[in-house]
Amino acid sequence: MARIVALDIGGTKIASALVTLGEGTPLVEHLGKVPTEAKLGGRHVLETACASARRVIEAAGGKVDGIGVSSAGVIDPATGDVTYANEIMPGWGGTHLGAELEAAFGVPARVLNDVHAHALGEARWGGGREATSCLVVAVGTGIGGAFVEDGHIMLGAHNEAGHIGHVSCTDAAGVPCSCGATGHLEPIAAGPGIIERYVELGGDATLADGTPIDGAEIDRRAADGDEAAIAAEARSGHAIGEVLGSLVNMLDPDRVILSGSVAQCGAAWHEAMDRGWSEAVMPPVAQTPVVSGELGGDAPLIGAAENVVASAYRELA
Ligand SMILES: [Zn+2]
DSSP: OEEEEEEEEOSSEEEEEEEEESSSSOEEEEEEEEEOOGGGOHHHHHHHHHHHHHHHHHHTTSOOSEEEEEESSEEETTTTEEEEOOTTSTTTTTOOHHHHHHHHHSSOEEEEEHHHHHHHHHHHHSTTTTOSEEEEEEESSSEEEEEEETTEEOOOTTSOTTOGGGSBOGGGTTOBOTTSOBSBSHHHHSHHHHHHHHHHTTOOSBOTTSOBOOHHHHHHHHHTTOHHHHHHHHHHHHHHHHHHHHHHHHHOOSEEEEESSGGGOOHHHHHHHHHHHHHHOOGGGTTOOEEEOSSGGGHHHHHHHHHHHSOSSOOOO
């Protein structure tokens, strides 16, 4: 059994917990969350992360085997450095996160990008427990993913592999993407794209009390037969299905694990996804199961802890 301090450092919150990994289901205890206060700079975020780790170590009675981190930004898992972070976390890029934590606490520290940590958690301990290879995709405010085989995350040459939101799809032809390209999946299939489409099609931009409409309300309206809501969800679902089918042709995973708030949408979204999938997927891999993620918000914490126990990247010789 390994007792690992797990940190999940995002743009708005830092979650921390003690994760115990052994034979059975991982145990997540002493969960806490504090604001990241990212605007105060990278040094402040690091200090907050250290305070979170200290809190967990004290709650655990002082003795832990390591620190596993899931962090926003581009991470070099071999060094634990944050090699790049966008303007949401000014000064976070360049942080020697792994080395700083090891120096502060005297135990091994390993760092993964948050999407990769989520994927590793689901692949090893969630929806992919019984599988050798998994394509893990999360669809929420954004879209991210990873391919995990034999417990190894495919990282790519720049530790950037898995940007499934930035794959082209037919439904997005001509639509500008936040990355600067056009025609990518994310702007039409993630949550904000569904809301935008709903309003374009004549749906209410706000509720009776003046608050902006959200995805959950659009999903309720789709279930009640609101045609604009159905069409907005269907555009997202179809595009996701098309891209998943294409990627399964490429990767041939044992299964696809789908998580995130958009994947919780009702029949309009799922029927469209099935249609997009059927149009794109090749017959030999068409029966690949698409299952739901099982770990929810614990996935990045569990993945970060798993990465300490069994290094999820191929070590350089
Ligand atoms: Zn893009």
